[in-house]
Amino acid sequence: MPIKTNVLQSILYKIKHMAKSSMAKYVLRRLLYLIPIFFGILIIVFVSTRMAGDPVKLMTGLNPRITAEARERLTQYYGLDQPLYYQFLKFVWEMLHGNLGNSYAIRGGTAVTTLVGDYAWETFKLQLTALFFSLLIAIPIGILSARKQYSKLDVTVTTTSLIGTCIPIFYMGIVAILIFSYSLGWFPYGAAHSLDPSRYPFGSYLLDELWHLFLPATVLTFAELAPVVLLVRSSMLEVLRQDYILAARASGLSERTVIYKHALRNALIPVVTYVGLYFGGMLAGAPITEKVFNWPGVGRLYVEAISKLDFPVITGITVFVTLMVLIANLVTDIAYAYIDPRIRIE
Amino acid sequence: MAPREILKIENLTTYFYTWAGVVKAVDGISLDVREGETLGLVGESGSGKSVTALSILRIVPMPGRIIGGKIIYKGENLLEKTEDEMQQIRGKEIAYISQDPATSLNPVFSIADQLTEVIRRHQNVTKEEALKKAIELFRLVEIADPEIKIWNYPHQLSGGMKQRIAIARALSCQPNLLLADEPTTNLDVTIQAQILELMKNLKKLGMSMILITHDMGVVAGVADRINVMYAGRVCEVASTKTIFRNPVHPYSRALLEAVSHVTVKRVQPKIIPGAIPNLISPPSGCRFHPRCDFAAAECAAVVPQLVEIEPEHYVACIRAKEFMENVKEVKL
Known part of the structure; x- marks a missing residue:
């Protein structure tokens, strides 16, 4: 069969028509x-x-x-x-x-922008660390659990995750403080920094920060881990049953390609939704976590401002949180469109 | 001299270990595919056709397991191969087309990606060469504007188009054996005809094929020989002509009578009474006997073996001889 194929032409077509039209337009629309x-x-x-x-x-x-x-x-x-x-x-x-105005109540009218800046940084530090590690651990465990459905490993993972989902964070936090701070004395009781620089471990500010971060970040990681593991597992199980996975296997693709390329990309769609929603709420600061660990974050600041009817701080934090949630949604939408072409191309 | 066999299955047994019990989906089937031939694998849903195909590739999904038998491909037993060796055979030597074109392509990757991926897995070529091959394959399966269509995602294509692409993917490495699992079932009738025409043309490439279907009309047009399966066992094997003109096994006959014909007169197709048995505890003896109009007492006791009742015509029925002798009388 004589075949005249112009591969270059085809690639040019792709660059010209497919890439441009979809993503940029999509993002612009979302931004508006x-x-x-x-x-x-x-x-x-x-x-x-x-x-x-x-x-x-x-x-x-x-x-x-x-x-x-x-x-x-x-x-x-x-x-x-x-x-x-x-x-x-x-x-x-x-x-x-x-x-954003000045606070009515805090330190003789501190600028709200300064306040939000300081507190938001602490919230970010804690929440992003926890989110990063929980995803890093949860995704591989969820995949493994799904691939070995009903094995001992899977049963252990599922049971632990269910228990983990059921324990409220304030309880887990208090128990952790009791064990690791009160009894063992390994970690500070709360706060993000030592007030007295002479108490910095090895005199390092960074180490002091990490030392304070460790316990709340670990507790938060475990709290966030459990639902993500269950979600990744069930989503992966669903995808592994699909015909295209069978077809990919039947084409002789390696198990790694089948799982990490073909299955994972599809299994991540619901995980992105979950993380996106969670991310937005998380940036509002988790007032309870921040209270338990006496963490100087946005959530705590918000609650305090409300109790004092500190209008500029309330509105200021609202502006900040709204922006963050909207940005988180935008990032989620972009991630969605990146993962699933059905969304970006109508 | 008998034609050379490309694939020979002996006594293949694949069970599914479910909570409810062991499902004996494929229970000791034997069949052979000759070089260049198309073998039709026919039977109702749940008769073990698909599981047979998946067993050949050793991709039976959990909780299924191949527990016995031999699958001899080109003189080597596939069941003794390592997983790595099997990956080299899948897609390259033996290719598979699954039943539902709507779901056999991954929705999140472009067609170009999914085709070149398979080509590059089995052939040592660059990305551009793989793309060129993919575009050529599009021409082979008669898709217009291949240079443009190749960048589409599955959701942008019609069912018939997707099935053509699934076929293109299966053909991408010139396999010697193609397992087509109901390639036309989920398509519109007009598209079905086109795909069947395409499959017929593919036979000219010299490839052997196992065509799995429950549609007698489909096998009639494409298959050289037919293997009738029922509840995980083979009932009858013969050339397509013989099966259609002179079926001996009561199940084969019932299947043929269940086919509806387009005629001026309204003829109601005959229904096979009952349903395919529960394969956790299948009927004793011949598995078809509870639904068989001609069942004798011993049918429930003796497991019938495939017997060559005339040259190239095998039947697994203890009353096969009788039926052969009184073909005219017993015919309904």
């Missing part, structure tokens, strides 16, 4: 969606916090000698006497200039 969503969330939070109470009353409630006039002046000082739409527009205007 983010803007109205961001402002929508902002309006809801802004209005609802301002309906929650009067911070001036809260601040002055325990002071018997406060005059009505002084209260008036405080209200004016914070701009709370203005109509709500004016407050909001002013806030947006300031925000676009990189200013």
Whole structure:
């Protein structure tokens, strides 16, 4: 059969038509969606916090000698006497200039941007470490467990994961502190740093940081590990039953290619969804974890700000968390489109 | 002189160890495929046809296991090969087309990726050469605009197109034996005809083929010989002509009568009463006897062996001789 094939032409076609059209357009569209969503969330939070109470009353409630006039002046000082739409527009205007206002309650009016910056870093450090290690451990274990379904290893993994999913993090955290900090004295009770530089192990700030990070990160890793293992396992089991896996095996592909290329790529789709959702919530800081380990993170800051009706901090953290969740969703969407061509090409 | 056999299966036994019990999916079947021939493997769903094909490639999914027999391919027993050796045989020597084109291609990789991957696994070629071969294969299976279509993903293609691609993938390394597991079952009738035409053309490449189907119409057009299976055993083996003109085993006859014909008069196809038996505890003796119109008392006791009742015509039925003698009378 005489065949005239122009491979080069074919490759050129691919570069010209397939690659360009799909991914960039997809990302751009997703980005544009983010803007109205961001402002929508902002309006809801802004209005609802301002309906929650009067911070001036809260601040002055325990002071018997406060005059009505002084209260008036405080209200004016914070701009709370203005109509709500004016407050909001002013806030947006300031925000676009990189200013989220000053705290009512913390250290004589610290800038919210500084506060969020400091606390967010600690949250990131803890949560990303835990997420990284939990995925690193969970994915191979889940795959192994699925490949050896009903074996002793699989039963052990499944049972342990189920137990792990059932234990709440505050319990696991307290037990860990009891054993490793209180009884054995290996790790600090909480916080992210030693206050006194003379207590740094070997005088190193970095080692001190890692020393403080170890226990909460380990507990969080285990808490996140269990559901991911179960998810990877069940998703992998589902994929391994598919015809295309049989077809890949029948083509003589190596077991490694079959599992890690053909099966894993498909099995990861639900895992990406889960991690994406989790990631968003996680950046909001896990207030409970942060409370147990006395961790100076965003979650703890948020709870404290709410209890003091510290409007600028509440709105500031909301801006930050909203942005993070939206970015996490965007990353998830991009990861999705990367993994599954059915999403990027209609 | 008998034609040379490319594949000879002796007493193959594949069981599935499930919670409910041991499913005897393939229970001691023997068959042979000759060089250049197309062997039709026919039977109802659940008769062990697919498991036979998967056993040949040794990719029976869990909890299935090949527990006995011999699969002799080109003089060597495949069951004694290592996994690495088997990987070299799969796709290169013996290729497989699975039943559902919609699911036999991985949805997340482009067609080019999936085809070149197999080509590069078995042939020492560069990416560009593999791509060139893939495009040539597209021409072979009659796909228009191969240079463009090759970059598509499975979801962008129709069922018929996907099955053509699955066939192209199976043919990519010029296998000597092709196992086609119901290649037309999940396609529209018009597309079925096209694919069958394609399969017929492929026979000209000199390849041997096992065509697995439950559709008598499909085997009639393509197969040279037919192997009728029932509940994990072989009932009758003969040339296609013999099976259609002079079937002896009651099951083969029942199968033929169940085929609907397109005629002016409305003829209701005959239904085989009952269902395929539970293979965890199959009937004793001949496995077809509970559904057989001609079952004798001893059918429940004796396991019938394949006997050559005339040259090149094997039947596993203790009453085969009787049926042969009174073919006219017994015929329904």
